[in-house]
Amino acid sequence: QSALTQPASVSGSPGQSITISCDGTSSDIGSYNIVSWYQHHPGRAPKFIIYEVNKRPSGVSDRFSGSRSGTTASLTISDLQAEDEAHYYCCSYAGTSTVIFGGGTKLTVL
Amino acid sequence: QVQLVESGGGVVQPGRSLRLSCVASGFSFSNYGMHWVRQAPGKGLEWVAVIWYDGITKYFIDSVEGRFTISRDNAKHTLFLQMDSLRVDDTAVYYCARDSDVGASGYLDNWGQGSLVTVSS
Numbered sequence: 001q002s003a004l005t006q007p008a009s010v011s012g013s014p015g016q017s018i019t020i021s022c023d024g025t026s027s028d029i030g031s032y033n034i035v036s037w038y039q040h041h042p043g044r045a046p047k048f049i050i051y052e053v054n055k056r057p058s059g060v061s062d063r064f065s066g067s068r069s070g071t072t073a074s075l076t077i078s079d080l081q082a083e084d085e086a087h088y089y090c091c092s093y094a095g096t097s098t099v100i101f102g103g104g105t106k107l108t109v110l
Numbered sequence: 111q112v113q114l115v116e117s118g119g120g121v122v123q124p125g126r127s128l129r130l131s132c133v134a135s136g137f138s139f140s141n142y143g144m145h146w147v148r149q150a151p152g153k154g155l156e157w158v159a160v161i162w163y164d165g166i167t168k169y170f171i172d173s174v175e176g177r178f179t180i181s182r183d184n185a186k187h188t189l190f191l192q193m194d195s196l197r198v199d200d201t202a203v204y205y206c207a208r209d210s211d212v213g214a215s216g217y218l219d220n221w222g223q224g225s226l227v228t229v230s231s
Binding site: 034040044045046047048052057089091092093096098099100102103 | 114143153154155156157160162167169210213214215218220221224
């Protein structure tokens with residue numbers, strides 16, 4: 001199964017909002033409400049920031065929000081801060097206990 | 111707090127084997143499913159395998175099916191990935207990650223720092 005499709009890069013200035021899209025298919029995002037997002041700073045452990053499309057784990061800033069429309073999920077980061085600069089990955093359940101990740105998006109805070 | 115620490119990575123020739131370990135602490139290991147996820151150089155995350163809490167139910171990505179084995183020792187709070195017949199394209203940082211449920215909920219809520227596996231002649 002092919003990876004979910006994300007833009008390779010996005011950028012924004014401090015205080016602005018950005019949105020990262022994640023295109024899937026009817027076999028993954030379109031079939032399950034099990035979409036999550038991860039933040040990954042190079043050299044560190046990935047961090048779980050969104051689950052069930054739009055819920056935040058305890059301790060995650062409310063500047064992070066998620067949504068879904070059909071087979072496309074989205075992550076929005078509002079009030080951009082320097083520490084948000086990282087790679088972001090979407091992930092969807094794909095049936096039979098498997099998951100599939102997006103190709104990743106590098107966020108640059110200008 | 112939850113800690114996952116991988117070890118066992120290194121440089122290995124194509125066709126050889128390597129075994130990764132992931133020691134868990136800070137939670138009841140036997141109550142959670144566990145995953146391996148890898149990241150090849152310059153690439154994104156790729157899910158590799160999952161094992162349910164009881165060590166019986168396991169699933170793999172097609173590209174490693176039959177070559178990799180996932181197992182766990184709940185008494186020792188340790189997850190394993192036995193990698194046989196390694197190929198150059200298995201080169202990656204391998205992360206262990208905890209599922210948020212006993213099986214495979216689809217949510218990987220805690221991750222280790224990763225262990226680098228390099229397959230090269």
